[in-house]
Amino acid sequence: PKGKKILDISCGSGFGSHLLSNGAEFVLGVDYLQSYVDLARGRYPEESRLQFCVGDGQDFLYQGREEWFDVAISLHTLEHVPDDRKMLASLHKNLRPGGLLVVEVRFWQNALLGCL
Numbered sequence: 651p652k653g654k655k656i657l658d659i660s661c662g663s664g665f666g667s668h669l670l671s672n673g674a675e676f677v678l679g680v681d682y683l684q685s686y687v688d689l690a691r692g693r694y695p696e697e698s699r700l701q702f703c704v705g706d707g708q709d710f711l712y713q714g715r716e717e718w719f720d721v722a723i724s725l726h727t728l729e730h731v732p733d734d735r736k737m738l739a740s741l742h743k744n745l746r747p748g749g750l751l752v753v754e755v756r757f758w759q760n761a762l763l764g765c766l
Contacts, residue, residue, distance in 0.1 A: 654720040657744050659707040660727035664690025670723070671700040678712055678719075680705040708736045711744065719744050723752045
């Protein structure tokens with residue numbers, strides 16, 4: 651989205667964060683693993699509107715700021731974290747009022763998320 655501040659939790663190699671940075675005001679790609687953050691930084695040099703950092707999506711705030719992002723994205727992550735409710739609460743805490751949360755999870759018939 652043009653002119654938006656976007657949080658990409660579990661950014662992996664940074665491809666999605668990079669795509670989102672085209673036109674965005676700022677994109678922060680966050681991953682739990684330093685190796686993925688290093689890979690993302692190597693593939694997509696950081697600039698003023700695209701940054702990468704290590705962080706736990708279950709307990710993350712960018713520079714201690716709540717309600718800072720316009721959009722929070724987390725694709726194929728909730729089904730892998732120990733506490734999906736904590737993760738959703740953390741994503742919500744990062745969003746400004748009226749912000750957009752985009753979450754995609756794989757649906758397993760016998761393994762529903764704790765929040766459902």
